[in-house]
Amino acid sequence: MSVPYEQTGRHQQKARTRHALVEAARRLLAEGADPTVEEAAAAAGISRTTAYRYFPNQYALLAAAHPQIEQTSLLPADPPADPAARLDLVMTAFTRLTLDWEPQLRTSLRLSLQPGATQPPLRGGRAIAWIEDALTPLRETHPGLDIHQLAVAIRSATGIESLIWLTDIAGLSRRQAAETLRWSARALLAAALGRHDPRPGEQG
Structure with missing residues (x-):
């Protein structure tokens, strides 16, 4: 069975590359664009060949750009009882x-x-x-x-x-x-x- 590209060697570097592509896609979305993998790669300063190793298509890229909010609660530290x-x-x-x-x-x-x-x-x-x-x-x-x-x-x-x-x-x-x-x-x-x-x- 083949191993996904991101799970092979140089994990930290690959995590940084993936993060850069996702952040570039988010910036382009905020500007009103509908970024392709190539456009996100260009904005992140990453080659399109490398970008496609992380995101094989636009759907995968845009799905990854969905905001990941880790908070388990939106209440303040000392919330009211009401x-x-x-x-x-x-x-x-x-x-x-x-x-x-x-x-x-x-x-x-x-x-x-x-x-x-x-x-x-x-x-x-x-x-x-x-x-x-x-x-x-x-x-x-x-x-x-x-x-x-x-x-x-x-x-x-x-x-x-x-x-x-x-x-x-x-x-x-x-x-x-x-x-x-x-x-x-x-x-x-x-x-x-x-x-x-x-x-x-x-x-x-």
Whole structure:
């Protein structure tokens, strides 16, 4: 069985080369381009022959340019206990990330919609985990509420897909769209809480 090129000798150098190609692709995407492997190689100062050893086609390159955010939580170090306040903090940070990485996320969405896409970049589910983290106190106060289902519902009304619709279709500015995304999250939380009674000791 053949061994992938990047897994053979000089691992650190190859990791740097791959990183340079990915960063070049991200820069070109941010500038509004739809970079090919050759264009990313030129921008990174790497030969096209070498670039193709890492990325055999444009799809592989653009998929690799999807932002990799390692944070497991978007809450601050000492978050509030109130779920609504926690959710607003997470949605503010999530929306900022969406706007900061908008060109790359738009490309990832396009790749996800292509026929035959085997590992669409947007199916990682990290945002759902961030939202669930914000809603954690509800596990104690509202045990009958399905936190994961609520997080999925909130994610479905936020993120790059909703941003694109609000800006490209509804014609909102990015500031207006960002506020709408946060409002949608708050509205879904309020609706869920309205349908589920808290524990007896939690009622005012």
